[in-house]
Amino acid sequence: MRRAHHGWRFRATLAGIYAALVAMPHLLSFSQKEIAVFLVINVLVVVSYRLLTLTGEWSLAHAVLMGVGAYASALLAKRLGVPVPPAMLLGAAAAALVAWVLSFPLFRMKAFYFLIGSFAAGEIIRLCWKRFREPFGGPKGIKLIPSVPDVEIGGLEIAFFDPVNYYYLCLAVVTLSLVVLHRLEHSRIGLTFHAIHWQDRLAESVGVDTRRYRTIAFVIASFFAGLAGALLAHYLGTVNPNQFDVEAMVYVLIWVIVGGTATIYGPILGVAALTVVNEIVLRGLGVDQARPLVYGAILIASILFLPDGLESLGPKMKRAFARIRGPHGQP
Amino acid sequence: MRAGAGPPAERLGARLFGHNDLPAVRAGGSPSGSMIELLLQTCVNAIYAASFMALIAVGLMLIFGVMGVVNFAHGELFMLGAYCVVFAYADQSYPYFLAVMLGLVFVGGLGIAMERTLFRPVRDNPLAGLIVSIGLLLILQAAIAMGFGVRMEHIAPPTRATFHPFGLDGVVVSLQRLYVIVGAGVVLGALWVFLRRTRFGWALRACAQDPEAAALQGISIDRTARLAMCIAAAMAGVAGALAAPLVRTWPYMGHSVIVTAFIVTIVGGLGSLEGAVVAAILYGFVHTFVTTFSDGVVADIVGLLLMLVVLIVRPTGLFGARERA
Numbered sequence: 001m002r003r004a005h006h007g008w009r010f011r012a013t014l015a016g017i018y019a020a021l022v023a024m025p026h027l028l029s030f031s032q033k034e035i036a037v038f039l040v041i042n043v044l045v046v047v048s049y050r051l052l053t054l055t056g057e058w059s060l061a062h063a064v065l066m067g068v069g070a071y072a073s074a075l076l077a078k079r080l081g082v083p084v085p086p087a088m089l090l091g092a093a094a095a096a097l098v099a100w101v102l103s104f105p106l107f108r109m110k111a112f113y114f115l116i117g118s119f120a121a122g123e124i125i126r127l128c129w130k131r132f133r134e135p136f137g138g139p140k141g142i143k144l145i146p147s148v149p150d151v152e153i154g155g156l157e158i159a160f161f162d163p164v165n166y167y168y169l170c171l172a173v174v175t176l177s178l179v180v181l182h183r184l185e186h187s188r189i190g191l192t193f194h195a196i197h198w199q200d201r202l203a204e205s206v207g208v209d210t211r212r213y214r215t216i217a218f219v220i221a222s223f224f225a226g227l228a229g230a231l232l233a234h235y236l237g238t239v240n241p242n243q244f245d246v247e248a249m250v251y252v253l254i255w256v257i258v259g260g261t262a263t264i265y266g267p268i269l270g271v272a273a274l275t276v277v278n279e280i281v282l283r284g285l286g287v288d289q290a291r292p293l294v295y296g297a298i299l300i301a302s303i304l305f306l307p308d309g310l311e312s313l314g315p316k317m318k319r320a321f322a323r324i325r326g327p328h329g330q331p
Numbered sequence: 332m333r334a335g336a337g338p339p340a341e342r343l344g345a346r347l348f349g350h351n352d353l354p355a356v357r358a359g360g361s362p363s364g365s366m367i368e369l370l371l372q373t374c375v376n377a378i379y380a381a382s383f384m385a386l387i388a389v390g391l392m393l394i395f396g397v398m399g400v401v402n403f404a405h406g407e408l409f410m411l412g413a414y415c416v417v418f419a420y421a422d423q424s425y426p427y428f429l430a431v432m433l434g435l436v437f438v439g440g441l442g443i444a445m446e447r448t449l450f451r452p453v454r455d456n457p458l459a460g461l462i463v464s465i466g467l468l469l470i471l472q473a474a475i476a477m478g479f480g481v482r483m484e485h486i487a488p489p490t491r492a493t494f495h496p497f498g499l500d501g502v503v504v505s506l507q508r509l510y511v512i513v514g515a516g517v518v519l520g521a522l523w524v525f526l527r528r529t530r531f532g533w534a535l536r537a538c539a540q541d542p543e544a545a546a547l548q549g550i551s552i553d554r555t556a557r558l559a560m561c562i563a564a565a566m567a568g569v570a571g572a573l574a575a576p577l578v579r580t581w582p583y584m585g586h587s588v589i590v591t592a593f594i595v596t597i598v599g600g601l602g603s604l605e606g607a608v609v610a611a612i613l614y615g616f617v618h619t620f621v622t623t624f625s626d627g628v629v630a631d632i633v634g635l636l637l638m639l640v641v642l643i644v645r646p647t648g649l650f651g652a653r654e655r656a
Contacts, residue, residue, distance in 0.1 A: 058458060105639060105642070105643045108642075108643055108646060109642055109646055111457075112401065112457060112601075113597075113642060113646055115461075116593055116597055116638075116642075117639065117642045119593070120593075120594070120635045120638050120639050120642075121635075121639060123590070123631075123635050124632055124635045124636065124639070127628055127631055127632050127635070128632070130628060131628045131629065131632070246586070250465055250469070253462065253465065254465075257462055289473060289476055289477050290473060290477065291473070292469040292470070292472060292473040293469065293470050293473035293474060293477075295466075295469055296465075296466040296467060296468070296469030296470035296473070297466070297470060298466075299462060299463075299465065299466035299469070300449065300463050300466035300467065300470075303453060303459050303462050303463050303466070304449075304452055304453070304463070307459065
């Protein structure tokens with residue numbers, strides 16, 4: 001088991017970022033607080049998506065699997081009266097289960113075929129939500145989903161309809177998930193994912209069951225996507241099939257690609273940067289209709305000019321500086 | 332998740348996406364039509380749906396075969412073809428067939444531009460090609476939405492003539508649909524002759540089979556890719572222009588088209604033009620019949636299941652021979 005080794009400087013930076021994240025909602029307007037909640041949930045979506053891309057497969061079912069978590073959790077809480085926190089976990093488990101079932105047909109395919117196959121599978125699930133009013137509520141989806149119950153700690157009442165409190169809840173859940181995902185990547189399993197991505201024949205020849213590891217990555221990624229969906233469902237109080245359509249998936253792809261997938265902070269950087277661009281720049285300019293146009297241009301520009309994502313900017317700049325400073329700066 | 336993308340996405344999410352807007356899905360006919368009339372009418376509708384799909388799927392396949400890129404924006408090329416008719420025929424009242432020619436030339440030219448600026452730099456990387464085309468899709472949708480507004484365009488059909496092909500009152504086919512069927516037949520036939528009988532066609536097929544070997548024989552891959560992209564885009568543009576008066580013409584009409592085109596290309600087998608035609612006919616019949624006897628959403632589910640089954644049982648499709656990934 002290889003552990004990622006981090007120096008004190010890294011830890012200090014991380015502590016600083018978290019201090020800023022904890023302080024952040026108090027500096028924002030109400031609508032921005034809501035956006036902060038969505039941002040934290042989206043971070044979990046993109047980081048879990050990256051886990052799957054580690055094995056070299058790109059799925060188009062991730063948004064739908066997020067929806068599976070949302071629908072399952074909402075139905076469990078609303079119809080069966082399951083308390084919300086366990087319902088969320090069960091929703092995530094449902095997404096993982098669906099992914100496991102889908103893995104049988106889907107992992108007979110690779111690369112492009114997997115991409116299209118996952119898209120078809122996801123669309124079938126989504127169309128079923130749309131078609132079957134019972135129990136999925138048809139095109140209008142499920143409404144009046146129970147919210148996370150208030151808790152009382154030492155006389156202090158915490159109500160989760162307040163976006164600030166829900167933000168903290170999401171931050172805690174997502175942080176925990178990120179730790180798990182990070183540990184997983186640096187464990188034996190995670191290293192095998194990398195091996196499958198870069199040398200799939202070689203990995204096979206030394207006895208790695210590549211299909212099994214792809215399935216593991218897909219199931220775990222879907223679990224956390226489902227968790228993100230459940231967090232979203234119980235905050236919004238409503239889910240519908242259109243929330244998880246191709247367009248939602250396209251945005252996940254844009255975030256991940258603009259950020260980069262080599263490190264865990266690449267996708268986070270991508271979703272954070274684009275949310276800031278979206279909320280501050282585009283909303284400030286008031287160009288609502290042009291938004292997809294800007295997103296498309298950003299996507300194309302990042303593929304053509306920054307194919308390794310925002311995360312590669314740091315090392316690139318370092319190298320550029322080293323070149324300016326002269327040969328001594330070279331590693 | 333949606334909220335991170337902001338309000339317009341919210342609005343887009345609320346749009347009626349029903350993929351069942353493949354044209355001519357409901358058996359029209361007279362209410363008193365007998366079962367045999369309904370069946371014949373459904374067959375006619377299926378032929379129309381198939382010819383329309385074949386035009387798009389064959390183009391998609393041509394791009395994939397020569398460049399290894401899956402053009403997600405192909406539905407938007409179709410949409411642009413339809414908007415050429417909206418602009419030239421409905422707004423400026425030029426003759427209909429002039430508008431169709433405009434769609435052909437304009438979208439074909441756009442195809443050349445796409446090849447040069449977007450697909451050529453990322454030719455060695457299929458995933459990058461896909462992503463770039465998704466970016467283009469967003470741009471084209473937004474551009475049309477801003478230029479024409481997010482609404483359904485009303486296009487008065489250039490002709491209202493109808494036929495009764497079997498001499499039965501309950502079986503009707505409009506002249507406009509016949510345009511699409513005949514147009515698809517002519518274009519596909521011309522393409523077939525072009526690919527089999529001309530030097531350009533040979534070069535194109537050689538590039539699709541083995542780009543490196545073709546390059547060694549002195550075939551310019553850049554030029555061939557440009558040609559393929561131009562032909563494919565023009566086919567999508569013509570399909571859009573011919574079908575514009577028959578379908579819901581609005582900025583997001585490309586979505587259902589691209590979903591269907593994917594199903595058809597996968598079922599037919601990637602890289603096989605004949606497969607695309609056969610699969611388009613198969614899908615046209617299955618989808619139209621299920622829509623007529625059940626409903627559109629079920630037909631979509633059946634279509635997607637058909638594709639999944641083909642992917643599982645025969646991952647290279649009905650006619651696909653080799654894998655290119």
